Amino acid sequence: MITVEEAEKIILAQIKDYGTEAVPFEQALGHVLSEDLKADRDLPPYNRVTMDGIAIAYKAIEQGISTFTIKATQAAGDKPVDIEEARECVEIMTGAALPSTVDTIIRYEDLEIKEGVARLIVTNIKQGQNIHQKAKDKKKGDVVAAANQYVTPAIISLASSVGKVELFVKKLPKMMIISSGDELVDVADNPSTYQIRRSNNYTIKAILKQQGLEADMLHIPDDPEVTKQQIAHCLQKYDVILLSGGISMGKFDYIPQALEDMAVNKLFYKVQQRPGKPFWFGKHDNGTLVFAFPGNPVATFMCMHRYFLLWLKATLGLPAKQPVYAQLANDYTFLPLLKYFLQVKLNFTAQGILLATPIEGNGSGDFVNLADTDAFMELPLERNDFKAGEVFKVHLFKSV
Structure with missing residues (x-):
């Protein structure tokens, strides 16, 4: 079992340039600019x-x-x-x-x-x-928007001002989201007493959509041969596979064996963290990456924000942002020797201090709290007791 820091390092070692493509400037919103935008004349062009x-x-x-x-x-x-x-x-x-x-x-x-x-x-x-005054803002040939940033409405405005009808943007990886398990039924179905509706795949799809990514979805039943066939197909067609569930030690968790049979090299399995301890990450010989998250909803949600989005932004060449820190509002105790990602509600005090209030849930399967919280606070694994007033890193998944 590896640490969170080791897992992050291994994942970030797998960044890849997927190339560039030209898109009409009005359709480029949310993409990552791969070229510097330059003024085609002085701005303003006259007094x-x-x-x-x-x-x-x-x-x-x-x-x-x-x-x-x-x-x-x-x-x-x-x-x-x-x-x-x-x-x-x-x-x-x-x-x-x-x-x-x-x-x-x-x-x-x-x-x-x-x-x-x-x-x-x-x-x-x-x-x-x-x-x-003429050329007060920019001179002809000056960069008006640097590469490696998201195309925003402001950049759309700049592109139209300098006559860029097409923008070169970073190509996005082709993504497949896979869920598995006979206990999972479709959203529109009426589950039996012992079934639940699929939600993790839609959670992942929504997180990707926020980043301008579209993804296909697939559900695999608890059948070893079907699992192997579907995994083999996806490895040939997609750049990244995001799996939710089916990677633990259960008798019907066939995905780890299917990945091994398909020559996907396991780069790590299990991280010293909660939620998300049974997190699996690997790479196929053809370069396809596999992020296999635990099936618990909170674990999938956290791993997407803590690891996948970090990898995605590095892959797209976006500069790393300064981490966000918040002050713990209440004392908190967590006993296992694991790094804990605590769900918190964030608020600013009148003095401008970002305050994190713990919101207790019922474990990794309790996804209801996610709607009422703003971030995960990353608590170090070397300790069990955390005091109000201490400052720790937070990973935002909602604006505050």
């Missing part, structure tokens, strides 16, 4: 007016001029209109290109306009005010 009002030459202010004749009105997108005298101005709208003969914008709120004449009603005019 841009940022307030509705009039455009003047500041030298007029220096000369004591406070009344201006409106020569023309210029809207955004219009060809710039130049003035010829200091006493002239151009009535101009937000977004318009600044004419070359003016250098200052005075907003409507600071003016009185009557019969084609604009008169200043304020005195605190600054040269160059209310103008967004």
Whole structure:
């Protein structure tokens, strides 16, 4: 049995580049950018007016001029209109290109306009005010969004601004989710007294969907030959297989033997943790990875967040985030010599301290608590007693 840290190291040693693909920019949301986005021209591309009002030459202010004749009105997108005298101005709208003969914008709120004449009603005019200077944000060729980050609505906006109709993004691995066991029936079925509905596969699918991943699902009955055949098929077709259940020591847990028969190299089995102790991880000769989680719902949920998402983000080239820490709200005792992932509710105090309140459940099979908690607090295995006020790492699965 290995430690959590050893399991993490082994999993992260199996990151793989699945290549890139071009997708229409409006369909790229949630993908990971694989190229730097660069400005195709200066941003802004011209001296841009940022307030509705009039455009003047500041030298007029220096000369004591406070009344201006409106020569023309210029809207955004219009060809710039130049003035010829200091006493002239151009009535101009937000977004318009600044004419070359003016250098200052005075907003409507600071003016009185009557019969084609604009008169200043304020005195605190600054040269160059209310103008967004050309190339102030970025110059042509500058990077506006670096690679290796999720495509967000802000990046969609940038892509459209620089004319990138297609974005190169990281390809996502092909995923298969496998559940097993004759005691599991479909969600729409009415289970007998001794059966339960399948939920872990839908849990895994939902977690993947949050990461922009689609996955196929398969349920395998408790039959050794069928198990072997289905595993063999999936190993040839998918990059990653996510199994839930059927990997313990029971008489009807046929998956470990099927994986061994199919030449999947076991990289570890069992981790010093609760929940999720009987966690199996391996790799086929063709590179397909197998994450085989325990069948208990909380164990599957925790392992997905603690291990799989860590691997996925590393595989996609996303930079590692700084860990999040929280202060334990109450004393807590956990006796087995295992690293414990404690379900907690998170709240900020008035002093800005992230506080974690333990929510006691009824073991790894009690998935109801997951709806009422925000994170797992990772408690070290070297200890049994944990005191209120101590700070430990937390793994968030819900926004707080």
